Amino acid sequence: MSTTVDRADGANSPDSSAPAPAPRATGKGVPLAYAGSGLMTASALMSWCYDPDVLGDLTLYGNPAPVQLTMLVLGLLGLVLAMSAKGPLRRLGAGLDTSRGAFRLGLGAVAYMALTLAAITAQAGGLVNADPGAWVALVGSLVLVVAGRLGVSRPSRNIGAMRAKGWVEILVLVALVAIALLLVADGLTLRDPWAFVLLLLGVGAAAAGLAGANAFTWLGVTASYHSRVLTLAAFVAAFAFPLTQNGSDANMSIATQVIIFSATALGLNIVVGLAGLLDLGYIAFLGAGAYVGAILSGSAFATIDWQPPFLVTVIIGALFSALLGLIIGSPTLRVSGDYLAIVTLAFGEIFRLAMFNLDGNNGPKITNGPNGIPAIPELNFFGFDFGVTHHLFGIPITRFSNYYLLLLCVIALIIVIFSNLNNSRIGRGWVAIREDEKAADAMGVNVFGLKLLAFAGGAFLAGLAGTIKAHHDVSVTPDQYQFLESAFLLAAVVLGGMGTVGGVLLGAVVLKLLPEKLRFFSEYRLLIFGLLLVLMMRFRPEGLVASKRRKLEFHEDDEHLADKVQTIHLEEKTS
Amino acid sequence: MSTAVAHDTGAPDAPSGRDVLLEARGVVMRFGGLTAVDDVDLTVREGEIVGLIGPNGAGKTTFFNCLTGLYKPTEGEVRLSGTVLPPKPGRVVRAGMSRTFQNIRLFANMTALENVMVGRYCRTKAGAFDSILRTPRFRREEAQTRERAQELLDYVGLGRSTELLARNMPYGDQRRLEIARALATDPKVLLLDEPTAGMNPQETADAERLIFKIRDSGLAVVVIEHDMRFIFNLCDRVLCLVRGKTLIEGTPGEVQSDPRVIEAYIGTGDGTEPDDPDDIDAKIEAQVEAREAREGGRG
Numbered sequence A: 001m002s003t004t005v006d007r008a009d010g011a012n013s014p015d016s017s018a019p020a021p022a023p024r025a026t027g028k029g030v031p032l033a034y035a036g037s038g039l040m041t042a043s044a045l046m047s048w049c050y051d052p053d054v055l056g057d058l059t060l061y062g063n064p065a066p067v068q069l070t071m072l073v074l075g076l077l078g079l080v081l082a083m084s085a086k087g088p089l090r091r092l093g094a095g096l097d098t099s100r101g102a103f104r105l106g107l108g109a110v111a112y113m114a115l116t117l118a119a120i121t122a123q124a125g126g127l128v129n130a131d132p133g134a135w136v137a138l139v140g141s142l143v144l145v146v147a148g149r150l151g152v153s154r155p156s157r158n159i160g161a162m163r164a165k166g167w168v169e170i171l172v173l174v175a176l177v178a179i180a181l182l183l184v185a186d187g188l189t190l191r192d193p194w195a196f197v198l199l200l201l202g203v204g205a206a207a208a209g210l211a212g213a214n215a216f217t218w219l220g221v222t223a224s225y226h227s228r229v230l231t232l233a234a235f236v237a238a239f240a241f242p243l244t245q246n247g248s249d250a251n252m253s254i255a256t257q258v259i260i261f262s263a264t265a266l267g268l269n270i271v272v273g274l275a276g277l278l279d280l281g282y283i284a285f286l287g288a289g290a291y292v293g294a295i296l297s298g299s300a301f302a303t304i305d306w307q308p309p310f311l312v313t314v315i316i317g318a319l320f321s322a323l324l325g326l327i328i329g330s331p332t333l334r335v336s337g338d339y340l341a342i343v344t345l346a347f348g349e350i351f352r353l354a355m356f357n358l359d360g361n362n363g364p365k366i367t368n369g370p371n372g373i374p375a376i377p378e379l380n381f382f383g384f385d386f387g388v389t390h391h392l393f394g395i396p397i398t399r400f401s402n403y404y405l406l407l408l409c410v411i412a413l414i415i416v417i418f419s420n421l422n423n424s425r426i427g428r429g430w431v432a433i434r435e436d437e438k439a440a441d442a443m444g445v446n447v448f449g450l451k452l453l454a455f456a457g458g459a460f461l462a463g464l465a466g467t468i469k470a471h472h473d474v475s476v477t478p479d480q481y482q483f484l485e486s487a488f489l490l491a492a493v494v495l496g497g498m499g500t501v502g503g504v505l506l507g508a509v510v511l512k513l514l515p516e517k518l519r520f521f522s523e524y525r526l527l528i529f530g531l532l533l534v535l536m537m538r539f540r541p542e543g544l545v546a547s548k549r550r551k552l553e554f555h556e557d558d559e560h561l562a563d564k565v566q567t568i569h570l571e572e573k574t575s
Numbered sequence B: 001m002s003t004a005v006a007h008d009t010g011a012p013d014a015p016s017g018r019d020v021l022l023e024a025r026g027v028v029m030r031f032g033g034l035t036a037v038d039d040v041d042l043t044v045r046e047g048e049i050v051g052l053i054g055p056n057g058a059g060k061t062t063f064f065n066c067l068t069g070l071y072k073p074t075e076g077e078v079r080l081s082g083t084v085l086p087p088k089p090g091r092v093v094r095a096g097m098s099r100t101f102q103n104i105r106l107f108a109n110m111t112a113l114e115n116v117m118v119g120r121y122c123r124t125k126a127g128a129f130d131s132i133l134r135t136p137r138f139r140r141e142e143a144q145t146r147e148r149a150q151e152l153l154d155y156v157g158l159g160r161s162t163e164l165l166a167r168n169m170p171y172g173d174q175r176r177l178e179i180a181r182a183l184a185t186d187p188k189v190l191l192l193d194e195p196t197a198g199m200n201p202q203e204t205a206d207a208e209r210l211i212f213k214i215r216d217s218g219l220a221v222v223v224i225e226h227d228m229r230f231i232f233n234l235c236d237r238v239l240c241l242v243r244g245k246t247l248i249e250g251t252p253g254e255v256q257s258d259p260r261v262i263e264a265y266i267g268t269g270d271g272t273e274p275d276d277p278d279d280i281d282a283k284i285e286a287q288v289e290a291r292e293a294r295e296g297g298r299g
């Protein structure tokens, strides 16, 4: 039943709160859906605008620009939904909520067209510049919305249980990863902010449609079947990325920052996502590692004249961070969670202020105060100089690429630590503590020890990343480690999906990449993130990518969801 | 204490010759002005089932909490096999005493198997390094944990529910799962807090059989229960608490026939003193009617 599925999806989107329409013949909306998505598809081959300078030339018939290609994809997606409702893809349709998918896809497409028309209006000077193609696309989208509203699809099978042949599934997954990479690569090259926002909106519309049709449920289950293949594919792609940049640093410098942020967020994910501890000062542990890295780097401004091999520095930095974690954690982790949030918040500030004041005037000269420690030499790892360009098969690997690849290895390490801990006695202990701390205690789970392990372990990993970051940044100053950075890290974890690797990576990439690409909204950055967080907490508290258990923890009294997760879980186990 | 507590009077069928496992002496628990447990003694020997009865609010659960270290008793000490237990739940479990809860406290979003595996936590050792590096030791221990958990689920009759989420299980199964989880800690003494509350007669009979089976496997069991028939079928000895104090301790027969027990049970129903005989009769009648109504409704 569609109402059941609505609840189970956990997304209380506006349409699901509207009273469900009385069951009608399934066929009612289908012709409209064909018509709507047909119009959308056709419109991509028409001219959208008189002015060739808008959004990369939309004037040509039969030669779609990227903005129109996105609409083409949305139209084809609509056709697939229509065909699964009634037509050649009936078997697929058995598990899909086609009308809800069509409805949301349509809404997304309407928003997409509205923004396109706004862009045309703004850039070409008036709505008169819009050509018939744009209007056809808009009408097609509206028709699709109506079709979705009229149709009532009743999925007869649990989509999570629908399996294809193994290689077909892998092919689908690899194709999706490839599409995602192409989109990212495409998005990175876009210089026009309108076009970039449109691309985002287009992706969002497609995702909304697929999510509405429950296709992501299938994707989630299938991905968990083939998680190894998928992880491998993702890493191969990530490692190959610098090779595609042809020695250019434009994207690599952003990519390196994204990856530092991701590594740190993944470390925080162990603290927040696994052990359920709210750490509001995590950036300070990264800072502690960075200062250790800087002070022991042999920089002319370093206050200690000792330069151990980098591997030793890394270990010292990580251990120093972990020690700070132990000092902060041991008194506070015994009491209730709220105190930890307050203490870590304060610790983050104290750390920054301490670094600010250890300048020789107010205290011992260790950090040079606000000036920080500049001129940190490049990393040198067993004779491999990270500062110069190396060549692999004739392809140049630049300075940024060197750091990128090293940090990718750090991320791999953190992921291994994360998932191995998660699937172990210790991981079960953490879940038990999150579920019912008192019962866990009464069953002999070492509550305090496990919390301390997560807290200090998270600090260790941050410290480790920090020592590398110091070299990457060339200088270390106190203002790099403000509370706001901790807040962003936490936002990445929460937005992406606490306790998942994929989700947190997604969250980190989105939160770091968007501001880089959307410099024009940097003034409103905080406002928009705040709004985004509030909306997420309201509609999808488990994050973009939800782990099964987290989903249940956030929807305590949703019995339908529990049953659904249960069946999917059983099917995963029995096959 | 003024009440005639049947301490070492050696009730006929109590296995008094066996070793003392659990010994609580002079346990007192005060919450501000309220003395919830007032100088209670308890001795449990190997292979014994001891019943703990008393009206609601008598302090039975609080006494369990004192025994298992969830509360730090204001006074008194608890010994297990002769050694004094510190009031730390983890230490108590490792020493060999485990419990279930009156209001079921399972890990709701974990599967039945995972719940029991958490119970094995205190008997396993794999640390962070073993887990991260997946050492042979870790693999061996993990396999053993899984196997033992499955055995325990079979033992309590939940062998087919292994992969069900605890929250999706029927009520009676949840109670049995809690017992399996407690057994996973390899206890010598098992404390059950109202293990049949909310069960229908069929489930109650099953629970009774399970508790006998546990006793026969060599464990000592202390059980809080309101169902008198259950208590008198099951227990070797019964301890009756009223307003935190031990009213009487003895064989089920002795306790059942003691007029003070009935008196106390009925008298605290609404907090008035049971001094007027007519009043007591009326109350007994009301109680019996209420029980019949309840049981009729459940059957």
Ligand SMILES: Nc1ncnc2c1ncn2[C@@H]1O[C@H](COP(=O)(O)OP(=O)(O)O)[C@@H](O)[C@H]1O
Pocket: B031, B034, B036, B054, B055, B056, B057, B058, B059, B060, B061, B062, B063
């Ligand atoms: N943590 C606590 N704080 C204050 N009072 C408590 C606490 N725990 C139990 N009590 C009180 O102790 C008394 C005994 O409660 P309890 O042990 O739950 O009774 P029983 O299990 O016999 O029904 C009650 O009056 C209860 O209100």
Ligand SMILES: [Mg+2]
Pocket: B060, B061, B062, B102
């Ligand atoms: Mg009680």
